[in-house]
Each structure stands twice: as C-alpha cells, then as structure tokens.
Amino acid sequence: MQKRKAVWPWAVVGVVAVGGAAWWMFRDDVAQLRQATPTAAPLVDSPAAPAVQPPARPEPAAEPKYPLDVAADPALPALADSDASSWQALNGLFPADALAVLLREQLIQRMVVHVDNLTQPSLPAAAMAVRPLPGALQVEQDGAGGEQLAAANATRYAPYVDAFTRADAGAVAAAYKRFYPLLQQAYRDIGHPDGHFNDRLVAVIDHLLQTPEPARPLAVEPDGKGRYRFVDPALQSLSVGQKALLRMDAAQQQAVKQQLRALRAAITQR
Numbered sequence: 335m336q337k338r339k340a341v342w343p344w345a346v347v348g349v350v351a352v353g354g355a356a357w358w359m360f361r362d363d364v365a366q367l368r369q370a371t372p373t374a375a376p377l378v379d380s381p382a383a384p385a386v387q388p389p390a391r392p393e394p395a396a397e398p399k400y401p402l403d404v405a406a407d408p409a410l411p412a413l414a415d416s417d418a419s420s421w422q423a424l425n426g427l428f429p430a431d432a433l434a435v436l437l438r439e440q441l442i443q444r445m446v447v448h449v450d451n452l453t454q455p456s457l458p459a460a461a462m463a464v465r466p467l468p469g470a471l472q473v474e475q476d477g478a479g480g481e482q483l484a485a486a487n488a489t490r491y492a493p494y495v496d497a498f499t500r501a502d503a504g505a506v507a508a509a510y511k512r513f514y515p516l517l518q519q520a521y522r523d524i525g526h527p528d529g530h531f532n533d534r535l536v537a538v539i540d541h542l543l544q545t546p547e548p549a550r551p552l553a554v555e556p557d558g559k560g561r562y563r564f565v566d567p568a569l570q571s572l573s574v575g576q577k578a579l580l581r582m583d584a585a586q587q588q589a590v591k592q593q594l595r596a597l598r599a600a601i602t603q604r
Contacts, residue, residue: 346445346510346517346535398530400602404514413516416442420513435464442513446520450534452575453541467494471581473554473562480565482551488583495586499593507600532601538575539598543591545576550584 411419420441437444444463451461472484510517514532521531546569553565564570569580579587 346449396528399533400530400536402511402514402532402601404511407512407515410512410515413442413519416516435467437463437465442516443520443523446517446531447524449538450521450524452538453573455571455573457574467491471562476551476553480553481555481562482553483581485551485583487581488586491582491586495582495590499589501593503593503596503600506597510601536598536602539594541573542575542579543594543598545572545579545587545591547584547587548580552580 417439421436421438441463444461447461448457448463451457467490469490472486472490473481474484474486476482518531521529521534526534548566548569552569554562555565557563564577564580569577572580579590582590
C-alpha cells in the first residue's frame with residue numbers, strides 16, 4: 335500500500351486510532367479486557383453529544399507550550415456543521431472496513447473527548463469516538479493452568495495498525511493544522527477554556543509512548559464479572575490507552591510508537 339496524503343486531522347485519528355491500536359481498538363477497553371466469546375461484540379452507536387466531563391488536571395498557561403502556525407481557512411465549516419466535510423475527507427482515503435467503526439455524528443467533538451480521556455483508567459461509552467472493533471478478544475491456555483492473550487489478536491488489529499502506520503506524518507500534520515481551529519474549539523467547549531488542544535495531544539502521545547513493552551504473551555485472569563484483567567498488577571494499573579497498546583503484539587506496538595513519534599515531531603516542530 336502506498337502512502338496517501340490525508341486531508342483530515344489524522345494526528346488525532348492516530349491517537350484515537352492507537353494510542354484505538356490505532357483508535358479503532360479502544361472500545362474493548364471499556365470492559366478492561368472483556369471476556370472473549372465466539373461472536374463479535376454488538377455495535378453501539380449513540381447519537382447523543384459527548385457528555386463526559388474531562389478528567390481533572392491543572393490547566394496549562396495562557397500561552398501554548400507547543401504553538402501551531404495555523405493559517406485561517408475560509409472554507410473550514412463551523413464546528414456544528416463539520417460532520418459532512420470530515421467524513422467526506424476521510425471517505426476514499428482509507429479502506430471502508432477501517433472507517434466503518436467511526437461514530438459519524440459530532441465526529442470532531444467525539445474525538446477530542448476521546449483523546450482527552452485516554453490517560454484515564456477507563457473510557458466511558460459516552461467518551462467513545464468509535465464502535466467496538468469487529469470480532470472478539472481471544473485468550474488461550476498458557477500450559478500451566480492459566481490464561482494469556484492469544485497471538486491471534488494481532489490479526490484482528492492488523493488492518494487498523496497498518497492504516498495508521500503507513501500514513502505520511504507530514505501530510506497528517508498539514509491536515510491537522512487545517513482543522514485545528516475546530517479541534518481547539520471543541521476542546522475548550524468540554525471544559526478547558528484556557529487550554530490548548532495541541533498541548534494536550536502531545537501530552538497524550540507522550541503518555542502512550544511510555545507504555546511498557548513486557549515479554550509476550552501476557553497473562554490474564556477472569557475478574558469474576560465476565561471480564562479479563564492482567565495478572566501483573568503493574569499492567570492492570572495502566573491507563574486505557576496504554577492497555578490498548580499492550581493488546582497488540584510487540585511488533586505492532588513498536589510500529590505504532592514509531593508513528594506516534596513521527597506525528598509528535600510533525601506537530602511540535604521538535
């Protein structure tokens with residue numbers, strides 16, 4: 335697959351798309367490694383506006399730490415009317431099956447809320463920008479009476495990881511800057527009146543880059559509520575975004591991190 339120039343804020347998509355493996359995977363982490371079944375999880379698409387309160391954190395200074403050189407674009411739609419142009423920009427750039435997991439209503443607003451919550455222990459359904467990933471989490475016996483994440487999960491994540499990691503970071507950054515006024519407006523609308531979304535996005539990327547890379551496979555155990563949790567308490571205590579990265583195989587995780595570093599450099603000019 336050749337790299338294609340994006341015309342939409344794929345820096346954000348990538349983080350919601352990883353951090354979602356890429357963003358598409360985060361939905362499963364609502365259940366903290368939900369117990370696998372032979373059937374795919376049902377799709378959930380709520381048209382309601384994102385209503386999750388942002389996690390408490392000190393607001394940044396009035397001046398952004400990572401300022402963006404953003405030129406005014408008279409063709410940019412109003413935030414409330416941005417769904418059609420956002421979807422049109424994405425459609426045709428990426429495989430239809432990859433885009434099918436997106437919640438299309440209030441897409442920019444949902445993505446901003448989604449990104450803002452990736453450093454938290456869980457991601458409420460109202461904060462999701464995507465539907466559940468097709469298929470189900472797979473576990474297998476570890477040979478000692480326990481269970482572990484199955485290597486087969488990598489196949490489930492592969493199309494989304496591939497779409498994210500093949501994107502051109504420079505083109506992504508240019509598109510992100512074009513749509514940045516809408517992302518910034520959405521960020522301030524959810525309770526950060528003096529905040530800067532680019533600073534928050536960089537902080538979330540840095541958080542995801544700190545995800546540990548333990549030896550695979552990873553041991554899991556039922557939590558008694560129809561879900562799975564990591565046996566290692568240090569892994570179980572990680573954020574929802576970091577757990578999403580752990581669910582990939584080692585090569586996928588490293589590839590996503592490499593792309594996150596490229597995106598970070600492109601949106602910080604550092």
